[in-house]
Amino acid sequence: MTADMKNFDLSGKVAIITGGAGLLGVEHAIGLLTAGADVVITDVNGEAAQEAARQLAAGHGPGKCIGMRMDVTDAGSIRSVQEELLKRYKAVHILVNNAAVDPKVKEGNVLVESSRFENFSLEQWNFQIEVGLTGAFLCCQVFGGWMAAHGGGVILNIASDLSVFAPDQRIYRKEGVAESQQPVKPVTYSVIKTALVGLTRYLATYWADRNVRVNALSPGGVYVNQPEEFVRRLTHLIPMGRMARREEYRGAVQFLCSDASSYMTGQNVVIDGGRSVW
Ligand SMILES: NC(=O)c1ccc[n+]([C@@H]2O[C@H](COP(=O)([O-])OP(=O)(O)OC[C@H]3O[C@@H](n4cnc5c(N)ncnc54)[C@H](O)[C@@H]3O)[C@@H](O)[C@H]2O)c1
Numbered sequence: 171m172t173a174d175m176k177n178f179d180l181s182g183k184v185a186i187i188t189g190g191a192g193l194l195g196v197e198h199a200i201g202l203l204t205a206g207a208d209v210v211i212t213d214v215n216g217e218a219a220q221e222a223a224r225q226l227a228a229g230h231g232p233g234k235c236i237g238m239r240m241d242v243t244d245a246g247s248i249r250s251v252q253e254e255l256l257k258r259y260k261a262v263h264i265l266v267n268n269a270a271v272d273p274k275v276k277e278g279n280v281l282v283e284s285s286r287f288e289n290f291s292l293e294q295w296n297f298q299i300e301v302g303l304t305g306a307f308l309c310c311q312v313f314g315g316w317m318a319a320h321g322g323g324v325i326l327n328i329a330s331d332l333s334v335f336a337p338d339q340r341i342y343r344k345e346g347v348a349e350s351q352q353p354v355k356p357v358t359y360s361v362i363k364t365a366l367v368g369l370t371r372y373l374a375t376y377w378a379d380r381n382v383r384v385n386a387l388s389p390g391g392v393y394v395n396q397p398e399e400f401v402r403r404l405t406h407l408i409p410m411g412r413m414a415r416r417e418e419y420r421g422a423v424q425f426l427c428s429d430a431s432s433y434m435t436g437q438n439v440v441i442d443g444g445r446s447v448w
Contacts, residue, residue: 180233185207186255188213190237197419200420203235209235219240220236265325269305270298326384327385327386334438335446374437386439408444
């Protein structure tokens with residue numbers, strides 16, 4: 171391995187991923203395992219986290235993978251996972267804040283379209299912000315706080331291309347549905363993802379002298395067999411003419427979580443097939 175490639179090496183590092191049992195969490199885990207880290211997949215669904223870890227345990231490099239239940243909205247749950255990990259590994263060097271609730275734009279007709287801003291409930295607003303934003307805040311406080319007090323580490327906040335532009339609500343439209351009932355990407359998504367970039371900048375400067383680097387990754391939409399019409403409308407907005415493949419963010423995670431990005435902090439890396447530059 172050349173000296174430059176060695177900067178990507180995460181051997182001896184311990185990484186924790188929140189919401190890790192979902193679509194991209196597993197991809198982040200593969201990226202980190204391949205680079206040599208020991209990876210802890212956590213999720214509010216503890217069984218799914220353990221199952222994901224079991225499936226990744228073999229075949230992705232020297233690092234080991236375990237799964238644990240952790241609810242990012244519950245400070246007690248976060249602290250007890252940290253306690254267990256510190257007993258087991260003595261340190262946690264990398265935190266990937268990935269957990270989110272992404273209410274998909276619903277199929278079928280509903281009496282009142284609850285995704286629309288006028289109808290959006292305070293309950294949904296609070297719930298989604300609690301998971302996607304407050305959850306990241308709590309995990310930064312617990313894991314980042316430990317890093318800051320113990321020589322440093324890396325935090326990666328998973329935002330979205332919707333952290334840099336507004337949703338184009340035309341891509342979510344349903345034929346034959348009244349204007350006032352058209353489904354939309356909810357306001358929470360834009361607010362949470364933009365705020366995660368704010369949290370990233372805040373902590374990057376706050377902990378710059380403690381050797382804790384904090385960056386954000388903003389992925390574009392991943393293709394997972396969405397309806398043809400939706401894909402057609404979305405890809406029309408993307409210069410590369412396609413949605414992302416699920417594995418296409420692994421390299422960025424390896425870069426942002428390793429010394430390959432040692433002079434980088436407070437940045438939002440947008441990987442969107444060029445959508446935001448069109
Ligand atoms: N998939 C995409 O196209 C895409 C695009 C841009 C950004 N993102 C972002 O990437 C991240 C991962 O997305 P995904 O597609 O893998 O989503 P996903 O829904 O597949 O996974 C999210 C995971 O978070 C977990 N979760 C929910 N509430 C939690 C809580 N309270 N505590 C801990 N875990 C909790 C869920 O159980 C789930 O496993 C999200 O932040 C998402 O906004 C995804």
